[in-house]
Amino acid sequence: MTRRGDRQRYWRTNLRYVFTLLAVWFLVSYGFGILLAERLNRIRLGGFPLGFWFAQQGSIYVFVILIFIYVRLMDRLDRRFNLHERKDR
Secondary structure, eight states, X not given: OXXXXXXXXXXXXXXXXXHHHHHHHHIIXXXXXXXXXXXXXXXXETTEEHHHHIXXXXXXXXXXXXXXXXXXXXXXXXXXXXXXXXXXX
16 A cells, blocks of 8 residues: 555544444443433343343443454455455465
């Protein structure tokens, strides 16, 4: 990647991924765990109220899943801009 336009598109796409994934995490941890907790507590998951579950465990699980999604997206982005590492060995 040598052209300035390619670098800008790469970083713009990277930032879009980061902000989108952080928005999802904010929605799950703050929205589901705090703001919508009372409504979600009407639903039970494994014997626990769903709002409580999101506040205690669900946001952590979602965060780990988002990390894997980010790795996958960045790997695909690196391949699109020909920045991936070769696995010839």
